[in-house]
Amino acid sequence: MITTKSNKLIHWFFHRYINYIVNKNFHGVKYNTVQVDLTRSVLLIANHFSWWDGFILYHLNTLLFKKRFHIMVLEETVRKVSFIKYMGAFSVAKNSRDILTSINYAAGILNNPANLLVIFPQGKLHSNFVDDINFEKGAFKIYEQVKEKPQLIFAASFIEHLQHKLPTINVYLKSAANVADGGELAAVYQHHYSMSKQQQTKKVI
Secondary structure (H helix, E strand, O other), rough: OOOOOOOHHHHHHHHHHHHHHHHHHHHHHEEEOOOOOOHHHHHEOOOOOOHHHHHHHHHHHHHOOOEEEEEEEHHHHHHHHHHHHHHOOEEEEOOHHHHHHHHHHHHHHHHHEEEEEEEOOOOOOOOOOOOOOOOOOHHHHHHOOOOOEEEEEEEEEEEEOOOOOOOEEEEEEEEOOOOHHHHHHHHHHHHHHHHHHHHHHOOOO
């Protein structure tokens, strides 16, 4: 497992770089605000459809959540893009004994109310406009291990050009109540995703 690393200079540089490339490559980032509980960590569950996803949510954390950013990423990705471990990324290797280490590490992050953790429950990239979000088991396994339950926030993101040369990012956020099991977590997120997609596809210019 590759854990997050601390280097203030590298973090300073790439913090500015990530926010720069998001602003440069997109017409804008649109999102609704949610009330953030300062006394609890945030577990941010999001759909996974592009190379940009982690950077978009890092940028959103800068704008809205303002917590210490962490993200669970496939091990091969952390090895390829090595700087992201200095920006809160840590690895998970699916179908490996090491996955339990990653789950425990993620739960430890959420035990600190100053932290935010992003999880992509799909586990792999899917089209931005799929109908159903497939949940792997890891998301709830992490959630149930945290002593003081984190604030659950769902993000459903969609990218479209419409009338602009550059695409616009639309992130639909919802703060959710505590859930009892993985099935409920998947169902509640699916409902949010479906409603968000419906709202997105109704946009008319």
